[in-house]
Amino acid sequence: MDESVRDQLAARFRAYLDEACEADTADADAASAPDLFTLLAELSALKNEVKLESRQVKTALDEFRGLFDMLxxxxxxxxxxxxxxxxxxxxxxxxxxxxxxxxxxxxRDRLEAGHLQASRFRPGLLGRRKAKPFVASMAEGMAMNLRRLDESLARRGVKPLTVVGRPFDPHSMHATGVAADPDIPAGQVVEELRKGFLHQDALLRPAEVIVNRARAATRHEKPRLNT
Incomplete structure (x- = not known):
């Protein structure tokens, strides 16, 4: 084959290849470029998906809020x-x-009463020598036990009420008797029969007392003058 013919054939083949490459590139560009309808459809689908996810998130938040309120x-x-x-x-x-x-x-009441009786005990002439030391030692032991008991009660916030010489208080005292002493104001406590106590500043046991009552003046009684 003549050399000029070969050159022509090669040139034509190269031209054919170039045209084929350009056609493939144009087809690829046309295929990759989206049309407007497809773009709008995809945007609408995305919008619906976002709405659906928003509803799901709102539902989850409502459920969480209800669960939080219940907890x-x-x-x-x-x-x-x-x-x-x-x-x-x-x-x-x-x-x-x-x-x-x-x-x-x-x-404590029994111990105090026993101590009082022991302190007031007076033996007869025949038994004075033997009984007096025994009773004295017994009274001393009772007094010691009474002091220890009072200290133990004080550590627990228990303290006695002071009532003698004070006006009668119905909230912390029970009147078990009356006296008629003209030298003492009416309504004043003259004697304590049973001690009252407070516990942490609250009434634990009321005191049993005797209260003085004003004596009614008679027609023949002359008023007393203060000198």
Missing amino acids: RDQQERLDEERARRRSAEHTADQHSQKELLLELLEV
Whole structure:
């Protein structure tokens, strides 16, 4: 084959290849370029998907809010129940402690009465030599035990009421008798028959007292003059 013919054929083949490459590139560009309808459809689908996800998020938030409110209500009820139980336990402890303290006060009353009787005991002439030292030592032992009991009660916040010489207080005293002393103001406590006590500044046991009452003046009684 002539060399010029080969050159022509090669040139034509190269031209054919160039045209084929340009056609493929144009087709690829045309295929990659989206049309307006497809773009709008994709945007609409995306919008619907966002709305759906927003509804799901709102539903989840509502459920979470309801769950949070339920947990808060349960916590409040639990706190109220705990407070009620603590109050009931505190009341029960106070009641049991009060009963114990009242029993100790009863023991104190007996011990004080025994000490008073021992202090006032006067033996006869025949038994004075033997009985007097024994009774004195017994009274001393009772006095020591009484002091220790008072110290123990004081450490627990129990202290006696001071009532003699003071006006009668119906909230902390029980009047078990009356006196008629013209030298003492009416309504004043003249004697304490049973000690009253406070516990932590609250009344533990009222005092039993005798209160003076004004004596009614008779027609023949002359008024007293202060000199």
